[in-house]
Amino acid sequence: MNQAPDAVAEHGHRRQQVLDGFAERCGTAAAGVWEAPGRVNLIGEHTDYNDGFVMPFALTRSAMVAAGHREDDRVVVTSMDLDETVEVALDDLVPFDAPGARPRVWADYLTGCLWALREAGHHVGGVNLVVASTVPIGAGLSSSAALECATIAAMVDLFGLEIDLIDRAHLARRAENAYVGAPTGLLDQAASTLCTSSHTLFMDCRTLETTQVPMDLAGVGLEILVLDTNTPHSHVDGEYAARRAACERAAGLLGVAALRDVTDLDEALATLGPDEELVRRTRHVVTENQRVLEAVELAREGRFAELGPLLDQSHTSMRDDFEITVPTVDLAVETAREHGALGARMTGGGFGGCIIALIPMGTGDQVGRAIAEAFAAAGYAAPEWFTAVPSAGARRIA
Template sequence: MHEAFAARFGAEPDGVWSAPGRVNLIGEHTDYNGGLALPFGIDRRTRIAVRQRDDDRIRIATDFADEARSAPVDASLATAHAATGWSRYVLGAAHVLRRELDVAGSGFEALVASDVPVGVGVSSSAALESATIVALDELWGLGLDRREMVRLGQLVENEVVDAPTGTLDQSAVLLAQRDHAVLLDFRAGTAEQVPLGFEAAGLETLVIDSLVRHDHATGGYGERRRECEQAAAIAGVRTLRELAPDEVASWAGRMPAHVHRRMRHIVTDTERARLAAELVRQGRPREIGPLLTEGHASQRDDFENSVPAIDAAVEAALAAGALGARMTGGGFGGAAIALVDESAAARIAVEAADAVVSAGHARPVVFAVRADDGARRDA
């Protein structure tokens, strides 16, 4: 990126930092409910080349759009909020760091490049804000630890982008390690590195992009969060994590039926995340496939955040021989993942895509991912 940065800004950057997208194996919408999730960083990354300036201006550009953006380093929340698209995450990260840490911060120039697909459910937004935070942490001499970076990244999403997300995405992107998943316990505030062993077991993860785009700042995400809060309030618990799987049935008929279904998904998906982590710890990664498939049925029927194109992708992958498949990410569009034998990955990718088209949907984009390291300095 050094040459591209120099061509755009007329000087070499001070460095290049990057952060991965993420795939969530299991545990969806559990973060803001105090539950468990098991994500991993993927080998598709967002990179940001940055050079500090001598004045108080921020100038940012990207390799996927012609226009550059500019703002003062002391831009208000309203200024960051009013920015559009990718620039909100860079300006928002700078604003949140200055405000929360009470630091002046210098102006800077930044060039963004990414091969993390946008709107697919693999956390392109968390990758960009996390890469920015890691870069500014070093350049501004902030000395942040990764858990504090997670909190700051969530503030960017919640306050600048108006997306009512928890901390799953930022945790995965900032804490990931190669060939590991991160077992996140959102009640305890812990993150455990769990060796996946996919490569040794001859397994691969396919991402099946439905091409149905989502936006967590609008639509059903916030509605589902409110429904989960309603379920917890009726059950008299602070979060749904406090309920055991065998308690869920007793609440049927004591709250609206759709709210009870939301409760059931959260409680059972937390249990699936626990079981999946235990299986991979024991060196039995092939056995998590049915848990993924059960998780998809729970999202489709109980949480109702899937869409027909993703349902078709899951069914097609399973019919083609996947060990398990489910929608990944917040839902209402995005992608499915499929756990497959590496030797059959290419065939399953083609057969699944063909079947989705035959079901009347757009042809999905299918690509393999591997568990990669979290946010870092690259150069």
């Protein structure tokens, strides 16, 4: 799917801004600009760390990183959005849980990538990095993965490294897990690295096998609305980690390597019966995996309208069984359905962030305004929204 002319122009303007920002702040021209997108997960939430299935696609919203070599061993990172600069020596990069480690800051999503590369045995030297991003922070659209994957792509090219795409995603995840301290799965980084234009990415999170699934919604008169409820969330807090730990406990009690391996859900739930929390968490993961598999088949057959009920079921499961939605998210989903959405669900790790809605083409603003009115009536902050176009993963753009 080609971008509209105004979108192409805006993209070129953003790229030039980052190049100019690098020249102004670093006193020399950048070696290049690398871009990595945020992502929306069409379906498959909290299945990735359970060795399950996911189905994300990349957004046009992205992080751009201008990069260039330094002659010393310093990493100097500047955010054009925040107008802040962080400088650190390569040898001073330590993970979040190291003795004496300082509190994590935004720049750690970038510097952590250099730490992960060095830890894996790759040679990287001092660099200047200037970053700007249009991926909303804390919205569940993987703003951190976009920063990480753009940085990894830049380092691969700058230092002539030979790293497969899936291994780049692993390194970016390593930066987020071990360096920043956020216990995320691989979904975000894999989507930001591997996605291609006009497709969703079907990934088996155990085998890491991926398939590009065509996503021509426009051909059947549909589109995806992404609405940011402006309820910020954070993966670093205890809730995400608690869900992950519960899944691991359930798998252990069931004698399987991961909840993906549950083949008889009724039997599994009976085994877990005394622990209602583990029953609910397990039921979500097992049924969500099945929904992903069904969604892949529908998409392959071009039956996109039939995705709607699966989105609805996914949201209900996240709300009732995994308990990761919040009132703003639930209201947005309900209102979208009331105003013509074929299906809607929260997307992302939970506790705030974004919803997606499968809607008739051209009705995005109508649905978005209806949700904004419902939010105003409920006393919530105003949401923001856009329609999503499946886009390309991390790459060099200048």
